[in-house]
Amino acid sequence: MRKFIALLLLFVFVSDEDAGKEKKYGTIIGIDLGTTSSCVGVYKNGRVEILVNEKDNRITPSYVAFSADTGDRLIGDAAKNQLTTNPENTVFDAKRLIGREFTDKTVQADMKLWPFKVTNQNGKPYVNVAVGSERKEFAPEKISALVLTKMKNIAESYLGYEIKHAIVTVPAYFNDAQRQATEDAGTIAGLNIVRIINEPTAAAIAYGLDKHNGTLFSLFP
Template sequence: MAKKIVGIDLGTTNSVVAVMEGGKPTVITNAEGSRLTPSVVGFGKGGQRLVGQLARRQAVMNPKNTVYSAKRFIGRRFDEVGSERRNVTFDVKAGKAAEALLHIPETGRDVTPEEISAMVLQKLRAEAERYLGEDVTEAVITVPAYFNDSQRQATRNAGEIAGFNVRRIINEPTAAALAYGMDKKGAETILVWDLGGGTFDVSILEAGDGVFEVKATNGDTHLGGDDYDRSIVDYVADDFRAREGIDLRKDPQALQRLVEACEKAKQELSTVPQTQISLPFITADQHGPKHLDVPLTRAKFEELSHHLTER
């Protein structure tokens, strides 16, 4: 029996694994019940390793030992990632070959972005094996169209570290166009708009005779869903500070809860015109516990994030 080949979107913020079943792609749900697995790896006491949602939940309280956005560093030299280094909470160092290394104080080790990506890929592989009930060793992994040869090879290396035989590395917009055009005939010009968690890419492809060619690609590597989440976090935190005199952003535990609640609210506003951000016992002062309860409409969210949409 032919081995199943999985397709993996190894994202900056979240990653996804899918498999073809009955001629149709099926996105595999992870053990937490989500189709998205955060591309986050955390290291706890004694070097305990957390991957995905569990790592993300402790990120605010363990910032130096939690690695995210490894995709921004993969296959790149230390002197190429100056702006990226300034936007993460963990330490980035130069390796002997001037490559970017990620320092983990809890373990005392410097790890490569490929190793971190491999840990995320290992989780995706385990989820696929759980779903399919068989070993999964074959994979196709997508990368941004602008990735250079070094970044593509480093992504392939990450897949191999995770135990995959990487059949192909393909461009993300090409994968999207393939999914769109699987049942279509004839020549077309396709625009792929990809607003991810941390990056925004727009690509134009030409399709014909089953061949997809990327003609142009552009975007903003520092614009994504995380920025939209942050606009809600700041709004709610400012509102709470004005009423209670407490800045929740200075309390790691409260901030972690707030970030998760604001992301959930953003997702809910995709389907409903208004939602409620409710966090009981979010903090306390000398007078007792404080509760957060803020309504948020879709119109208000659009106002808060207008500057991002305009970019």
């Protein structure tokens, strides 16, 4: 797995260069919305805390699963655990769908590898899964929003109050449509995306912070 140096940079923009922005928005969390795993951090007491989920893990699988029996929805570790027993209703790699056209060569190639079904809805790729007794279709933004909601909930459990604002990292190759779709996912999750930052930029700034503070974290692709 490729590794990046850490979420710390996200908070420099907020706590130092954009101190006025922090006052305007209040607490802003940093989210690495990864293809396979995601993590969330918060700037508190002069340092960044990378927060643990209910499994005491600092990374959470970017997986969403739906039960064909009960209609229950699972996110994170619980969803990934469904992959072997409920593969056709366990969605992952939403980051590879978000903001793309159904005819995109990457989408068409990936579809051959995924156990879940992807359909064409007005030129956009949607995942088709069984939710209880019904089949439902979800845009990639909705799947990503569920993962973002999970990250939001982790932060709220740690802080003890509601979070409304976040900074999110995206790959440098993301085009405008993919960046806008990521922002839309944040809106669906109830988050105002204050800033979207390229992962390499995040890594470079965090490297400088590491030199200054001696602190190292990881971002996941």
